[in-house]
Amino acid sequence: MTANADFAFRASARRTLDLEQQAVAALAAKLSDDFDRACQLILTCQGRVVVTGMGKSGHIARKIAATLASTGTPAFFVHPGEASHGDLGMITPKDVVLALSNSGETSEVTALLPLLKRMGTPLVSMTGRPGSTLARHAEAHLDAGVEREACPLDLAPTSSTTAALALGDALAVALLEARGFTAEEFALSHPGGSLGRRLLLKVEDLMHGGDRLPSVPLGSPLRDALLEITRQGLGFTCVVDGANRLVGVYTDGDLRRTLDQHGDLRPLRVDDVMTRGGKRVRPGMLAAEAVKIMEDNRITALAVVDDDDRPIGALHMHDLLSSGVI
Structure with missing residues (x-):
């Protein structure tokens, strides 16, 4: 087959996007009491959500499992073919199985039905045919x-996989909101990502303390303050009282x-020219708040003080950049 250089690539792409957009938009009208039942089954589940699917549906099932797991609903993927050859042992009666199949008749998936019924494991199905075998034997x-x-x-799964992916997201978000899942909880399962760093790192994790804390006494010659700024390299120094x-x-x-x-800096004392008060933060404050x-x-450094306003550290913008908070 030879390529047609005059083929309307963008027109084809627009048609695909329009069809998939329509498929997703139509899902809202298909939501029923079964969606509520599915959510209740998962919310009351004492185990985990086991998501399964074959072929392209399996790829979507993996993504749904990952989304559930990262938004407060413990979940994992099990390949239906492997389940029939030993991996069924990963499923317990306390779990809920979410099975995906566009036709609802995928043999590798329907083969699990008698075993799930025998164990008493609740089944939620996601199919394109409400009258299919998988749909009829599901609790929701x-x-x-x-x-x-x-x-x-x-023929190729396109609109159907997009719709299944969107419906999986809708399920995950509904459960997230029902649980009152917070951004901080999300960060706990994403500690290596930028969101995790923004939400988990505190000022005390990044501040310079001890010998790295720039500080001069009130009444010090300005020269001493300049030497302290140069010595510590943080762009500022704290000024403290007795x-x-x-x-x-x-x-x-x-x-x-x-x-x-x-004109002449030599007679000046730091008291004469310092910024009185100065911006300060507490060690337990989130680094994102300090940003x-x-x-x-429009400053690049902050003093970190304890409950008695005594400096215990210094935080610089470079520390926030290097840690990935910004």
């Missing part, structure tokens, strides 16, 4: 039927203003 059936595939031959409480900060930006306003304070105030 999710109708993912489509009028036609986007494939011009109406009780070691934070009374201000002196930054690179303050130095530029000092140079504009004073917002920096962005809102």
Whole structure:
């Protein structure tokens, strides 16, 4: 077969997208009491959701299992062919099985029905045919039927797999909302991703403390403050009173203003030119909150203080960048 250089590729793509969009849009009208029953079965499940499917439906089933697992519903995928050859032992009566098959007659999937019934494991089916074997033997059936595939031959699973994927997402999100699943809980199952870093890392995990904390006493010559900024390399220094409480900060930006306003820096003390008060954060604050304070105030570093306003650390924008928080 030779390629046609004049073929209307974009027109074909638009037709495919239109058909798949229509297939997804039609799902809302197909939602019934069975969707509620499926959600209740899963919410009251004492085990896990075992998702299964063959061929293209199996690929969609894997994705649905992954989405459920990452949004608060413990789930995993079992290949139906392997289930009949030993992997059925992974399924228990406390689980719920979610089985996908567009026809509802896939032999590898329907072969599991007698075994699931014998174990008493609840079955939720997702098919394109409400009258199919799989649909009739399920405690709840999710109708993912489509009028036609986007494939011009109406053969390759296209619209049907898109619809099943969207319906799986709808199920996962409904369960997520019913559980009151939070962003922090999501982050716990995604610790290696950027979201996990933003939601789990705290200021105390990234701050510089001990000998790396830049600090000078109130009344110090400005020269000492500049030396401290240079020595620590964080772009600022804390200024503390006799009780070691934070009374201000002196930054690179303050130095530029000092140079504009004073011809001779030698007689100046840090008290004369520091930013009184200064922005500060607590060690238990989320690093993402510290980012917002920096962005809102256009600063690159923050003092970290304890409950008595005594500096215990310093946080720099570079630390947030290198950790992946921003």
